[in-house]
Amino acid sequence: MSDSELPRNADVLRVLRPIPLHLPVGATKPTWEAMNPTEKDKLHSPVRVSVWDKRRTSPTQAIELRAAAVSNTPGEPRELCSVFAISVADILEVAATYNEPRVRVVNDPGGLLEQLRGMPGSDGHSGIEGLDRINAPRKQWKAMLLDIAMKCWFVHKG
């Protein structure tokens, strides 16, 4: 499967680590930092924030895939991870508001870690491009990530 864009009516899932940086205690929405590409995300060109196509990956599978991806990382029990969903249309609409044409949501089979290949739901691996800051003023960039985060809705807790 090529890195084709997901349709606007698709929803993607984002698995969040159990840390206040991404989801403060008691919060119903993620922080903007939850949409900020990690150093690992930045190894990919173009930079992609890892998400899962909800049509191909269930929230439970997304948690399992995340757990398998960080199985060597201590202190991240899967039962504490949370899954949020966001529509592709919302992501693109927010990006348009900030005149950020780089933002798109694509299938990302190539970005799947080797140990996850063949796992149930792994074919839904996708990525949000254009969330890294290049030229945009810092506050404009943060505002865009925050607006995207505020469009998310909670769907599952591990």
Next chain:
Amino acid sequence: MSIPEKAARLAARTQRVESASADAADRAKRRGSYLRVVPPPNPPDRHMGPGSITSESVIVALNILRSGETFEHLLKVLNEAAKPPKAAISRESYSSEFHAAMAGLSKRGIDLALVGQALQTWHLFCAATTPPEPTVEQTADGGVRFAWNDGRLYLDAQVYADGSTEWFFKNFETGDTDGTDEERDTTFPARFFELLRLLRNRP
């Protein structure tokens, strides 16, 4: 006496603050560093007599002045601080999670210089107002962030081990944003403290 109480008392003595802060600012300017005037003229807490200010007050005052604001603006900020909040928040009202997060900074392998900057920043906020409870977390780029989000207003402040800072604000109702644009600063501007008080006074 808590730092917010000290700040309130300080603000209530505007005339004394004016002369004391101006003197402290002059000294800071001559010496080129506000840190050198941090030691208060009298032992803090016990001697709030005429003309005396606390170390925290000096830090607040000089950070505001160093951010390019006028001295009149500083007085306005201090006068605002003297007004009783709509809903008073005592230091004791912060949750155990918050206290644990603050106390835990030094236990997470975070650079001690960064821990020091984070604690100093929190004291700075408390000296200016009584902040609502923030979330506290180490950021992906090596700083510590204090963040507030009541669903209508979002405000965060990040500090780094080298003393640099950045902040960000968004009003979800109006779409207004503000904050650090490009280069990080070494201080928080008066606008940041205004927003912090705005968050505190939200019903």
